[in-house]
Amino acid sequence: MEQTATQDIPPSKRPLPVPHSNRDYDFFYQGLEAGKLLVQKCDGCGTVRNPPGPMCPHCHSLKWTPIECRGTGTVYSYTVHYHPPLPNFDSPHAIVLADMSEGFRLIGGLQGARPEDIRIGMPLVVGFERRGEVSTFHFRLA
Amino acid sequence: MGYTVRDKAAIVGLGTTEFSKDSGRSEMQLAVESVLAALADAGIEPGEVDGLCTYMMDNSSEIDVFRNIGGRNLKVFSRISYGGGGACAPVQQAMMAVATGVAEVVVCYRAMNERSGMRFGQPMVRSSPESEMMLKALHSLQGLQTAAAMMALPMRRYMHETGASAEDFANYSIVARRHAATNPNAFFYGKPITLDDYMNSRMIADPFRLLDCCQESDGAVAVVVTNAERARGLRQKPVYIRAAAQGAPVGTLLCTSYYKPDIVPREECQLVADQLYTMADLTPGDIDVAIIYDHFGPTVLPSLEGYGFCEPGEAKDFIKGGNIELGGSLPVNTHGGQLGEAYIHGMNGIAEGIRQLRGTAVNQVRGAEHVLVTAGTGVPTSGLILGL
Ligand SMILES: [Zn+2]
Numbered sequence: 001m002e003q004t005a006t007q008d009i010p011p012s013k014r015p016l017p018v019p020h021s022n023r024d025y026d027f028f029y030q031g032l033e034a035g036k037l038l039v040q041k042c043d044g045c046g047t048v049r050n051p052p053g054p055m056c057p058h059c060h061s062l063k064w065t066p067i068e069c070r071g072t073g074t075v076y077s078y079t080v081h082y083h084p085p086l087p088n089f090d091s092p093h094a095i096v097l098a099d100m101s102e103g104f105r106l107i108g109g110l111q112g113a114r115p116e117d118i119r120i121g122m123p124l125v126v127g128f129e130r131r132g133e134v135s136t137f138h139f140r141l142a
Numbered sequence: 143m144g145y146t147v148r149d150k151a152a153i154v155g156l157g158t159t160e161f162s163k164d165s166g167r168s169e170m171q172l173a174v175e176s177v178l179a180a181l182a183d184a185g186i187e188p189g190e191v192d193g194l195c196t197y198m199m200d201n202s203s204e205i206d207v208f209r210n211i212g213g214r215n216l217k218v219f220s221r222i223s224y225g226g227g228g229a230c231a232p233v234q235q236a237m238m239a240v241a242t243g244v245a246e247v248v249v250c251y252r253a254m255n256e257r258s259g260m261r262f263g264q265p266m267v268r269s270s271p272e273s274e275m276m277l278k279a280l281h282s283l284q285g286l287q288t289a290a291a292m293m294a295l296p297m298r299r300y301m302h303e304t305g306a307s308a309e310d311f312a313n314y315s316i317v318a319r320r321h322a323a324t325n326p327n328a329f330f331y332g333k334p335i336t337l338d339d340y341m342n343s344r345m346i347a348d349p350f351r352l353l354d355c356c357q358e359s360d361g362a363v364a365v366v367v368t369n370a371e372r373a374r375g376l377r378q379k380p381v382y383i384r385a386a387a388q389g390a391p392v393g394t395l396l397c398t399s400y401y402k403p404d405i406v407p408r409e410e411c412q413l414v415a416d417q418l419y420t421m422a423d424l425t426p427g428d429i430d431v432a433i434i435y436d437h438f439g440p441t442v443l444p445s446l447e448g449y450g451f452c453e454p455g456e457a458k459d460f461i462k463g464g465n466i467e468l469g470g471s472l473p474v475n476t477h478g479g480q481l482g483e484a485y486i487h488g489m490n491g492i493a494e495g496i497r498q499l500r501g502t503a504v505n506q507v508r509g510a511e512h513v514l515v516t517a518g519t520g521v522p523t524s525g526l527i528l529g530l
Binding site for chain 2: 016017019020021022024025028050051052057076077078079080081082083084086087088089092093095097104105107108109115120134136138
């Protein structure tokens, strides 16, 4: 992921690097390309799981379906990154660990909130964006 | 079946380089200097080494170290994963190897130019095809890219659940820096801090301030492990390995154990603690000194709880009560920890445990007989109980 073509752009303004994926994670990025937040649901026992993986740890089924999420959740925990400067992001940059409505956890950047206003338990909503060559998502306070 | 390894292995040699911000030499040179120093300390010839163990992110490979020290036949070589969580695990590997007779002289080492070379605190965006890197990349795309930010999330949750405050986190940093202030080998020798210093230090990743974060250091530590019979005839007083264990409850990931019900970095400590106390036939009350891994000072609080020194949520009061200071009921990180002495990825904590039992620590706890040493938390981890 060398970024020689973007050397003249400040680190925080560079487009995101191309996602690093494999056959277990491809569906997630394909969903973002289509403007959808997808999560794995087991065909055997119906359990929703994240992070992605080929096998259901409950029933050991290898069959699963990507389902589209409502894009709602609450703040389970959070941080605000200040230092050092991040490639592709401004500082401070808030990040939340969300409890999603479908019953799984998801890490996402939080946009449009002042750091001092973030609290555990606050409702969240997902938004989509395109940054350079990459389709991605973020959270906002609902 | 019970454990059969208690006191079957001992640490008989300790070697360190100086700890600095720029060693001025290669990591391989640091590695072999510390290994030779440890062997000289033990009175064992380099040609007798038949095992070498280290852990992830050590750039000096086992076989290259072996070639440089003039080794002959290497029979045990292993490298533990999961960053600082592996800090105590090479000693476990060595213990198992010498207790079973698979090897006789195993050296565990850690050498790094972590300040003048590749710094662990920088954003991590490059990736390899390893399975864990897929999740790391997914987090990275959301701007979660540094170890501090990754560990800040579980510690913010810890504050929410226990009521621990910034002042409570400050209390640990102040103690660590006070212990470092009287340790001439510490980077912060003669430099204690106040609560004001802490509160005025800049935010790194909320709730972590600069004075919560361990240092970036250059240096190396090596220890020599052999079987108990041989240990008794050597130059140094043997430091016996009462117990050694690894632990990763399901859902424990590399600094991002976010997908299990309880994300506080405590469950992995409990899993290691349960094994250690059973293996050693000891209780938390028997521990005289605790070396608790402090990549980020606040994580010492759930570690104290996980290792059974207080109940969940009570570590803030345990620390406030002076228990972890010299003269307290459980002196912690008497060398100044990785906040105060140096960050040799936990291995300098093992060195301090050995010195406490030999009676040669600068901040010596008189009559110390049992020392607990822990490794990184919020990752698959490891721990030791060392004793006389
Ligand atoms: Zn299933």
